[in-house]
Structure formats: C-alpha cells, structure tokens
Amino acid sequence: MKHTLKLAASLVALMASAAIAHAEGELNIYNWGNYTNPELIKKFEETYKVKVTLTDYDSNDTALAKIRQGGHGFDIVVPSASALPIFINEGLLLESRPDQMENFKNVDPQWVDVPFDPGRHYSVPWQWGTTGIAVDKSVYSGDPNTSAIFLDPPPELVGKVNVVPEMSDVMHMVVTYAGGEPCTGDLTVLKKARDLLVAAKPKWISMDYGTVEKYTKGDLAASVDWNGATFRGRLANPNIVYGYPKEGYPIWMDNATILKDAKNVENAKLFLNFIMDPQNAAMISAFARYANGIKGSEAYMPEDMKTAPEVNIPESAKAAGKFNLACAPEVQELYTKIWTEVQK
Numbered sequence: 001m002k003h004t005l006k007l008a009a010s011l012v013a014l015m016a017s018a019a020i021a022h023a024e025g026e027l028n029i030y031n032w033g034n035y036t037n038p039e040l041i042k043k044f045e046e047t048y049k050v051k052v053t054l055t056d057y058d059s060n061d062t063a064l065a066k067i068r069q070g071g072h073g074f075d076i077v078v079p080s081a082s083a084l085p086i087f088i089n090e091g092l093l094l095e096s097r098p099d100q101m102e103n104f105k106n107v108d109p110q111w112v113d114v115p116f117d118p119g120r121h122y123s124v125p126w127q128w129g130t131t132g133i134a135v136d137k138s139v140y141s142g143d144p145n146t147s148a149i150f151l152d153p154p155p156e157l158v159g160k161v162n163v164v165p166e167m168s169d170v171m172h173m174v175v176t177y178a179g180g181e182p183c184t185g186d187l188t189v190l191k192k193a194r195d196l197l198v199a200a201k202p203k204w205i206s207m208d209y210g211t212v213e214k215y216t217k218g219d220l221a222a223s224v225d226w227n228g229a230t231f232r233g234r235l236a237n238p239n240i241v242y243g244y245p246k247e248g249y250p251i252w253m254d255n256a257t258i259l260k261d262a263k264n265v266e267n268a269k270l271f272l273n274f275i276m277d278p279q280n281a282a283m284i285s286a287f288a289r290y291a292n293g294i295k296g297s298e299a300y301m302p303e304d305m306k307t308a309p310e311v312n313i314p315e316s317a318k319a320a321g322k323f324n325l326a327c328a329p330e331v332q333e334l335y336t337k338i339w340t341e342v343q344k
Contacts, residue, residue: 037287103276125293144243176248
C-alpha cells in the first residue's frame with residue numbers, strides 16, 4: 001500500500017512539474033521579417049515566463065512551403081488573407097477557436113466574420129494595410145500613384161526599383177494595370193501581365209522585402225512595398241512618398257494562427273489572446289506601422305500614425321483598392337507559373 005501511495009505521489013509530482021514546464025516553456029513564432037515588436041515579445045515572455053523564438057520569412061509562398069514540409073518546429077504562423085484558406089483547407093492549422101478566448105471581445109466587428117476565416121475559428125488579426133508604390137522624390141518627382149513606376153519605369157528610376165517578393169500582391173497590381181480584375185483567369189489579360197513583368201524585370205535592381213534600411217542609405221529610388229514599411233522608410237528618409245496605384249492596389253490582412261503540429265499549443269493560445277489586448281495590439285502597430293484589427297488600440301497608438309498618409313488611405317484613392325483574397329486553385333496555378341518565370 002505504501003508503495004502504491006508513493007508511486008501515486010510520484011506521478012502527481014511528475015504531472016505537476018510537467019504542467020509547470022509547459023506553462024513556463026517555449027513558443028516558436030514564424031512571422032514576416034522585421035514585423036514583430038521586440039518589446040511585445042519581451043512583455044509576453046515576462047508575463048508568462050515563456051521563452052519565445054522568432055523566425056522570419058519573406059512571403060506567403062515561403063511560409064507555406066516550409067510548413068508543408070513538416071518538421072519545422074513552429075507553433076504560430078502569420079499568413080495573409082490570400083493564403084489563409086490554403087493553410088486551412090490543407091489541414092495545416094489547429095482550429096484554436098480564438099472566438100472563444102477572453103480578449104476576442106476586442107476584435108473590431110468588421111474583422112470578425114471575414115470570408116477567409118468566417119467567425120474566426122482559426123485566426124486573430126495581426127495587422128492590415130495596403131501594397132503600393134514607394135518613391136524617393138529627390139530622384140523622381142513625377143506621379144507615384146501608378147504601377148507604371150515598376151512596370152514601365154521612367155528613365156530616372158531604371159535600375160533603381162525594388163519589388164517585394166509577394167506573388168499575390170504583385171500579381172494583383174499587374175493584372176489590374178493590364179485592365180483585368182484581381183484573380184481573373186482571362187488568358188488574354190494574363191499574357192499581357194506576364195509580358196509586362198518579363199519586360200520590366202531587367203529594369204529592377206532587386207526583389208526583396210528588406211527595404212527600410214535601403215531607403216535610408218539611398219540604395220533604392222522606388223519599390224513596390226507595403227504601406228507600413230514605406231512609413232518607416234519615410235521616417236528615416238523624408239524624401240520617401242507612398243503612392244496608391246490608380247489602376248488598382250491590394251488591401252490585405254495578416255493573421256496569427258496556430259499550426260496543427262504545434263508542440264506548444266497552450267502557450268500559442270496565450271499569445272493569440274495576448275495580442276487581442278488593445279495595448280498589446282498597439283505595440284505591434286507602433287513597431288511595424290500598420291493598422292490592426294483591435295478596437296480600443298487607437299488610444300495607445302503613436303500620434304504620428306493618426307495622420308500618416310501611408311496608414312490613412314486618401315478619399316481619392318479608396319475606390320482603386322480591393323481586398324486581396326485567395327484566388328481559385330486553377331487561377332492560382334496560372335499565377336504561379338507566371339511568377340516562377342519572373343523569378344528565374
């Protein structure tokens with residue numbers, strides 16, 4: 001009997017220590033590069049005694065390929081709305097039910113019943129923004145509100161243009177410039193889009209997402225870029241302006257999710273709930289300079305974001321913006337073929 005009691009006590013102690021280790025364990029986040037506030041991570045670590053490891057990626061395609069391979073060791077990934085349904089349909093995400101978490105009440109109603117995750121059973125808002133054109137006006141003083149900046153660069157910009165390596169955003173802009181609608185499968189439009197990209201690429205200097213520092217150094221004169229990155233670039237180089245292409249530009253949202261094969265599920269759930277707190281959501285925005293989907297966070301946001309032209313879409317540009325959603329699989333396949341050719 002004593003042996004049985006001793007064994008039972010040992011098991012209880014072991015289970016207790018395992019629970020403590022889990023609560024104080026690790027969290028592995030896979031997120032876009034230069035996108036996560038170190039102070040946010042520090043606050044989470046100190047609050048929950050969890051060690052966070054952050055790994056960067058540069059596109060939805062990169063993240064999806066890595067997750068599909070398995071054995072990655074990540075707990076959280078942050079796909080865009082255009083990629084999130086693919087992650088869900090392929091069974092790569094845990095149905096973590098953020099809609100049942102304590103802080104879900106803070107999610108702005110417009111971001112709750114979204115087409116890419118109806119009712120938010122898998123994801124919570126990270127940040128949202130636009131993809132447009134950044135231009136150094138000291139190099140080129142013309143109109144930045146057109147995709148011609150990268151598809152038919154003026155002489156001043158040839159060899160000085162960067163394009164972020166995100167297929168869905170760039171294809172959205174090229175297709176609308178070619179006269180089509182986002183996610184069109186019209187082969188005539190797609191051939192025109194393909195020809196535009198192939199002809200334009202020799203006039204670019206790079207396809208990179210690490211633009212903020214390059215604006216500072218003057219290594220770039222123009223870029224297809226995200227609005228927050230351009231805002232950060234302008235703070236370092238006042239000559240940077242952000243253009244909203246009149247032909248069409250994407251509006252996007254990135255979303256934090258838990259992977260199906262996550263090893264630290266409870267810590268990941270803690271993190272999702274944590275970033276739905278208005279003060280914490282504001283920390284995310286204050287670093288990367290994008291809006292978030294958490295109501296009440298405005299009170300904690302930096303003053304300069306309230307009037308920034310990169311964050312607040314001008315009335316004259318609103319009609320050209322369309323939300324970037326997942327294309328049909330057959331259309332996605334066509335886009336991938338074009339994109340693969342452009343990247344050669």
